[in-house]
Structure formats: structure tokens, C-alpha cells
Amino acid sequence: MKGSDMKTTLFMATSINGYVAGVNDDTDWVKDTEELYDFVAEKGVCVMGKRTYEDCMKYNVFPYKNALNIVITHDKSLIDKSTKDIIFTDGSIDQISKIASDRGLNEIIVMGGGNINSYFLKNNAIDEIVIDIHPIVLSGGIRLFEDVFPNTTLELVESKLILEGIVQNRYKVIK
Ligand SMILES: NC(=O)c1ccc[n+]([C@@H]2O[C@H](COP(=O)([O-])OP(=O)(O)OC[C@H]3O[C@@H](n4cnc5c(N)ncnc54)[C@H](OP(=O)(O)O)[C@@H]3O)[C@@H](O)[C@H]2O)c1
Known part of the structure; x- marks a missing residue:
């Protein structure tokens, strides 16, 4: 469990059927x-x-600039x-939160993948979820949440068209 003064946002891109990567980790559609x-x-x-x-390294986007990167x-x-x-x-989610709070940082962005997302969700450690829904159906791959996780009720806070048919939904996690 993370410290209550830490706000955690999960930020992901998905297909309309909830995959974050296609077969063979395909994310060319993102x-x-x-x-x-x-x-x-x-x-x-940012935490991943x-x-x-490894995927971010492949696409040369790691480390994310002007941020503490935690893997x-x-x-x-x-x-x-x-x-x-x-x-x-x-380290545990608590320990990760402490690394951030020791630097005076009180917000964390969780950036996937499916395995880490469910690790945070099942530890009741996600406050907000932002999903960029891409106009594609994928036949398989990695889901937004993999492994074991609890039913979780969300409140839609905002929904907007952001780019070339991509709808961004922002949800608050009801705890
Ligand atoms: N569409 C998007 O927005 C988006 C965003 C992010 C990722 N992705 C895609 O998602 C895929 C990766 O997702 P994934 O679910 O396969 O993997 P992942 O969540 O990125 O990483 C899982 C790995 O993290 C380590 N791990 C997990 N829990 C741990 C714990 N409690 N303590 C220590 N280490 C732990 C383990 O690696 P070790 O045991 O080897 O250490 C595990 O194999 C990639 O294809 C990526 O491109 C898509």
C-alpha cells in the first residue's frame, strides 16, 4: 500500500478491446x-x-526526460x-512511493505494462486512470491488466477526442 499523500495515475494507450500491445509486443499502432x-x-x-x-529502450524513449524513472x-x-x-x-509500492516523496515528489505516473498495472491495482495504489483508446481491434497480446486484479469501480471524469480518432478517457478510481 502506498502512502495516502501520494497520487498515482495510470496512463496507457489501448486498443478498443483493451490491449496495450498486440501479438509479439506490437505497439506500432500506438x-x-x-x-x-x-x-x-x-x-x-514515472514507474514501469x-x-x-526494454520496449522503451528499443524505441529510444528511455529515460523519460526531466523525471525520475523507476523500473x-x-x-x-x-x-x-x-x-x-x-x-x-x-522494492514494494510503499518503498517506491518513499523514493519519490524523499525528493519532495507527490505524484507518480504508472506506465505499464499489464503486469505492473495489475500489481498497482491489486494493492489499491491507483487513484486515477487515463486511457488513450486507439481506433483498432487487436487479435491478442498484452491486456491493460494482466494476472490477478480486483473488480474496480471508476468514475468518468473527462472524455475527449485528442488526435486522429483517439479518445482519451480520464477516470477516478472509487475506493
Ligand atoms: N500501450 C501502452 O501504453 C503501453 C505502455 C506500456 C507498455 N506497453 C507494452 O506492454 C508490454 C509489457 O507488459 P508486460 O505486462 O508484459 O510487462 P511489464 O509489466 O512491463 O513488466 C513485467 C516485468 O516486471 C518485473 N516485475 C513485475 N512485478 C514485479 C515485482 N513485484 N517486483 C519486481 N519485479 C517485478 C518482472 O520482470 P523480471 O522478473 O524480469 O525482473 C516482470 O516480468 C510491452 O509490449 C509494452 O510495449 C504498452
């Missing part, structure tokens, strides 16, 4: 928006799983490579 980069820089902390980190992994060789602004950790 249109990155400048908003995401600005949002990360504004909030100051090791597989998402959740069991990989000791990566953990040993942590720097001041790029942290690889197998």
Missing part, C-alpha cells in the same frame, strides 16, 4: 502524444515494469546499475 512526455515531466516520476523498460524488476544486474535519476528496484 501514437505517442507530446502530452505524455509533458505529463511525465510535470509530475516528475522491466518489459516496458520494477527482479534483475540484480539492472538494480546494480541504478543512478540518481534512473532507479531499478524490486
Whole structure:
């Protein structure tokens, strides 16, 4: 469980049937928006799983600029490579929140993938969900939430068309 003064937003792009990556981790259909980069820089902390980190490396978008980048992994060789602004950790959500709060940062953006999203959801550690729904149906791949997670009620806060048929929905998690 994270500290109650930490606000956590999950920010993801999905197909209309709820996939964040297609078969073989295909994300070529995802249109990155400048908003995401600005949002990360504004909030100051982004958290992702090791597989998402590897994907970001492939697309040369890691580390996210002007932010503390935190990668959740069991990989000791990566953990040993942590720097001041790029942290690889197998720590709990509480420990991750503390890393942020120790730097005076009180908002975290969770950036996937499906495995890490459900890790946060099942620990009741997501306050807000922003989903960019792309105009595509995918036949398989990685879902927004993978593994085990609880039924969760949301309140739609805002819905808007942002770019080339992409609808962005912003939800508050009802706790
Ligand atoms: N559409 C989008 O907006 C979007 C955004 C992000 C990602 N994606 C896509 O999602 C896919 C990746 O999602 P994914 O669900 O497969 O993987 P993921 O959530 O990115 O990473 C999962 C990995 O994180 C590590 N991990 C998970 N829980 C942990 C814990 N409690 N402690 C320590 N390490 C932990 C494990 O790696 P180790 O055991 O190896 O350390 C695990 O295999 C990629 O295709 C990516 O491109 C899409």
C-alpha cells in the first residue's frame, strides 16, 4: 500500500478491446502524444515494469526526460546499475512511493505494462486512470491488466477526442 499523500495515475494507450500491445509486443499502432512526455515531466516520476523498460529502450524513449524513472524488476544486474535519476528496484509500492516523496515528489505516473498495472491495482495504489483508446481491434497480446486484479469501480471524469480518432478517457478510481 502506498502512502495516502501520494497520487498515482495510470496512463496507457489501448486498443478498443483493451490491449496495450498486440501479438509479439506490437505497439506500432500506438501514437505517442507530446502530452505524455509533458505529463511525465510535470509530475516528475514515472514507474514501469522491466518489459516496458526494454520496449522503451528499443524505441529510444528511455529515460523519460526531466523525471525520475523507476523500473520494477527482479534483475540484480539492472538494480546494480541504478543512478540518481534512473532507479531499478524490486522494492514494494510503499518503498517506491518513499523514493519519490524523499525528493519532495507527490505524484507518480504508472506506465505499464499489464503486469505492473495489475500489481498497482491489486494493492489499491491507483487513484486515477487515463486511457488513450486507439481506433483498432487487436487479435491478442498484452491486456491493460494482466494476472490477478480486483473488480474496480471508476468514475468518468473527462472524455475527449485528442488526435486522429483517439479518445482519451480520464477516470477516478472509487475506493
Ligand atoms: N500501450 C501502452 O501504453 C503501453 C505502455 C506500456 C507498455 N506497453 C507494452 O506492454 C508490454 C509489457 O507488459 P508486460 O505486462 O508484459 O510487462 P511489464 O509489466 O512491463 O513488466 C513485467 C516485468 O516486471 C518485473 N516485475 C513485475 N512485478 C514485479 C515485482 N513485484 N517486483 C519486481 N519485479 C517485478 C518482472 O520482470 P523480471 O522478473 O524480469 O525482473 C516482470 O516480468 C510491452 O509490449 C509494452 O510495449 C504498452
